[in-house]
Amino acid sequence: MHDHSIAELPSLRRQKILLLLERDGKVMASELSQHFAVSEDTIRRDLAELDNAGLVQRVHGGALPRPKDSGKDYFTRLDETDEVKVRLAQLAAQHIKDGQIVLFDSGSTTLQVARSLPAEIRITAVTASPLTAIALSEYKGVKVILAGGELNPHSMSASGQEALRLLAGIKADLAITGVCAIHPEVGITSLHFDEVPIKQAMLNGATQVIAVTTADKLGAVEPFVVAPCTRLHRLITELHLGSGSVEDYRRLGIVVEQLPD
Secondary structure (H helix, E strand, C coil), rough: CCCCCHHHCCHHHHHEEEEHHHHHCEEEHHHHHHHHHHHHHHHHHHHHHHHCCCCCCCCCCCECCCCCCCCCCHHHHHHHHHHCCCCCCCCHHHCCCCCCEEEECCCCHHHHHHHCCCCCCCCCEEEEEHHHHHHHCCCCCCCCCCCCCCECCCCCCEEEEEHHHHHCCCEEEEEEEEECCEECCCEEEEEEEHHHHHHHHHHHHHEEEEEEEEEECCCCCCCCCEHHHCCEEEEECCCCCCCCCCCCHHEEEEEEEEECC
């Protein structure tokens, strides 16, 4: 049965989604679309808003209840980086060599890569993330260039024309990026529109691009497209995937490196 009466009232529809989530333990966008007689795009926007408000946890195709500790701030979450992200970061750090100019994207996984570099490494590092810049400044042999501008509260990195202008003037050997979502056909996507130009500038400014991501981001799609998968040269991820196959990415010419058991 369709609830047509509330289809045009987003706030009521979102409240009803929360009730369904509490009842069922998980909601799927396709089923919610039929239930409320609205498009899946509309439902995805609903789930994005609920996620931003800390009320649900988005997953591929739908949403789960938020973990009980979801009220923790950005800095607390960074300090609780899980073991998988640490191991992924250590793999990625092995690809960074002396003498390179390296672009570091924002995000907790990329920050962990910055923390995992060899102690004596000598590189020039460029980032729009103040937290990553601070981590990189701990290395005596690392020259840090920090792109400035308005601080984006979602990514805790600089955005806007000043940051883009600096990034556009740099030709790097390597870019290290995390991804909000990556799908073999749709490409690399982001939940936040204002992050897209900075991420695009990073990907376009490097000869080689390495993406580091946990398995739950593979096959996922967010609303805003950053770049096709073919912009990546190497994908570093987990050995065991919840769904899908890394072969989809290998067929695109991407080198896929997975954590050992």
